[in-house]
Amino acid sequence: MSKKIIIANWKMNPASSQEAMSLFSGISKNVSQIKKTIVVICPPFIYLPSFSKALAGKGKIKKQISLGAQDAFWGDTGAYTGEVSAVMLSDIGVKYVILGHSERRVLGESNENINKKLKSAISANILPILCVGELERDENHEYFNFVKNQLLECLNGIPKNLLYKIIIAYEPVWAISTTQNRRDATPLDSREMAIFIRKIISDKLGVGMKMPRIIYGGSVNNKDAGEFLRYGGIDGLLVGKASLDVKKFTDIIKIAENENN
Numbered sequence: 001m002s003k004k005i006i007i008a009n010w011k012m013n014p015a016s017s018q019e020a021m022s023l024f025s026g027i028s029k030n031v032s033q034i035k036k037t038i039v040v041i042c043p044p045f046i047y048l049p050s051f052s053k054a055l056a057g058k059g060k061i062k063k064q065i066s067l068g069a070q071d072a073f074w075g076d077t078g079a080y081t082g083e084v085s086a087v088m089l090s091d092i093g094v095k096y097v098i099l100g101h102s103e104r105r106v107l108g109e110s111n112e113n114i115n116k117k118l119k120s121a122i123s124a125n126i127l128p129i130l131c132v133g134e135l136e137r138d139e140n141h142e143y144f145n146f147v148k149n150q151l152l153e154c155l156n157g158i159p160k161n162l163l164y165k166i167i168i169a170y171e172p173v174w175a176i177s178t179t180q181n182r183r184d185a186t187p188l189d190s191r192e193m194a195i196f197i198r199k200i201i202s203d204k205l206g207v208g209m210k211m212p213r214i215i216y217g218g219s220v221n222n223k224d225a226g227e228f229l230r231y232g233g234i235d236g237l238l239v240g241k242a243s244l245d246v247k248k249f250t251d252i253i254k255i256a257e258n259e260n261n
């Protein structure tokens with residue numbers, strides 16, 4: 001069984017570098033016993049260099065944690081005001097990047113752009129976390145086609161032997177904590193979509209190829225993380241709101257560690 005991966009998406013939080021460092025060291029202290037779970041923290045860009053230094057230093061920050069960014073532009077350098085490239089992130093020790101999050105898609109991020117970003121991230125040796133997920137569920141189950149289309153367009157032209165590097169995060173937008181009138185998704189919702197995504201990818205890959213990991217995100221907390229990991233058909237979790245709370249987030253990591261046993 002592959003190691004479970006627990007990823008924190010801090011979004012545009014917290015407001016100061018002091019709060020950010022205290023959250024980061026709080027989590028880091030609590031994961032000192034974690035051996036079998038991969039923990040990734042994706043803070044706003046601006047906090048990455050200091051976290052990276054803390055991880056490289058001799059202090060109390062535990063090395064169990066890897067760093068991720070919440071976006072990375074395509075290309076290495078160039079005339080793209082305001083953007084940060086995967087190469088720059090890799091240079092400061094960032095190992096993962098979230099791409100295609102629904103909160104970026106509403107700001108105009110297209111599958112075509114995400115596809116370019118995925119390719120650049122992979123060539124910069126950063127592991128992409130590709131977010132897919134429907135806005136709504138409809139009675140005719142059209143949402144399966146919606147997710148399939150997102151996947152196929154985002155993965156277009158990526159060599160088969162590199163697909164396993166991508167972590168696919170199924171995040172139904174209707175279940176994300178900040179969505180208005182949100183509803184809870186169940187581990188069964190996660191499981192059916194994970195099976196569907198695996199089928200799409202294995203049709204693309206054929207037999208014998210290493211598969212990407214599939215994770216779930218959408219209001220996961222320390223109360224339901226175990227159920228999602230056990231019954232959701234997934235290899236890990238992408239956690240937003242609960243990752244801003246040291247206790248809740250480290251509880252989730254400990255739950256994953258137990259599931260790895």
Ligand code: PGA
Nearest residue numbers: 176177218219239240241
């Ligand atoms: P949430 O966020 O856990 O706050 O719903 C998940 C995400 O949007 O990645």
